Amino acid sequence: NAGVTQTPKFQVLKTGQSMTLQCAQDMNHEYMSWYRQDPGMGLRLIHYSVGAGITDQGEVPNGYNVSRSTTEDFPLRLLSAAPSQTSVYFCASSSPEPRQGRRTEAFFGQGTRLTVV
Amino acid sequence: ILNVEQSPQSLHVQEGDSTNFTCSFPSSNFYALHWYRWETAKSPEALFVMTLNGDEKKKGRISATLNTKEGYSYLYIKGSQPEDSATYLCAFEGAQKLVFGQGTRLTINP
Numbered sequence: 001n002a003g004v005t006q007t008p009k010f011q012v013l014k015t016g017q018s019m020t021l022q023c024a025q026d027m028n029h030e031y032m033s034w035y036r037q038d039p040g041m042g043l044r045l046i047h048y049s050v051g052a053g054i055t056d057q058g059e060v061p062n063g064y065n066v067s068r069s070t071t072e073d074f075p076l077r078l079l080s081a082a083p084s085q086t087s088v089y090f091c092a093s094s095s096p097e098p099r100q101g102r103r104t105e106a107f108f109g110q111g112t113r114l115t116v117v
Numbered sequence: 118i119l120n121v122e123q124s125p126q127s128l129h130v131q132e133g134d135s136t137n138f139t140c141s142f143p144s145s146n147f148y149a150l151h152w153y154r155w156e157t158a159k160s161p162e163a164l165f166v167m168t169l170n171g172d173e174k175k176k177g178r179i180s181a182t183l184n185t186k187e188g189y190s191y192l193y194i195k196g197s198q199p200e201d202s203a204t205y206l207c208a209f210e211g212a213q214k215l216v217f218g219q220g221t222r223l224t225i226n227p
Binding site for chain 2: 031033035040041042043044045048050056058059090092094102103104105106107108109110111
């Protein structure tokens with residue numbers, strides 16, 4: 001059972017470099033989200049998607065892009081890395097329950113620890 | 118910006134004692150309130166998803182209540198054990214988004 005898979009687990013970038021954090025899920029979940037975790041701030045929502053071809057901004061979207069071309073994959077792109085983007089990034093997926101108008105519990109990847117120097 | 122607040126931010130409890138903490142959230146556009154347990158170096162794992170006002174959920178020694186009219190939920194741990202040490206996150210689900218509070222970090226002292 002793979003669940004939600006994030007790669008890489010660790011990454012060091014120089015300021016100004018770009019990179020893509022990968023997230024894939026094999027549970028056929030429609031909803032996928034990216035969060036960042038910073039000390040004392042819990043998980044903050046960066047971007048989310050409710051299905052292939054649909055994405056929207058969360059609380060802290062600046063400096064990040066996403067796309068959702070397939071149900072399985074939801075990559076997060078850092079266009080020009082800044083030290084303020086040093087954080088641990090989590091991808092999560094869940095599925096809607098149409099009868100109840102809500103989603104099931106979210107399943108998380110193992111996280112990507114990113115350092116920007 | 119949705120405001121999901123948890124209190125306290127951290128808590129130290131003696132083994133065997135019971136404890137509880139709070140999550141407050143907007144009372145409008147409410148779909149569900151989630152609770153997650155997050156151990157160090159691991160990923161958050163779901164404890165409960167609650168939808169109805171007055172809901173009570175229980176899993177072993179952990180239980181939760183929900184008041185959607187006033188916008189708060191309590192998480193209770195009875196007879197704390199060292200393995201309960203973790204950060205407990207609540208998340209407000211509204212309009213297709215899941216927004217988390219900052220968490221309550223619980224440490225159980227043996």
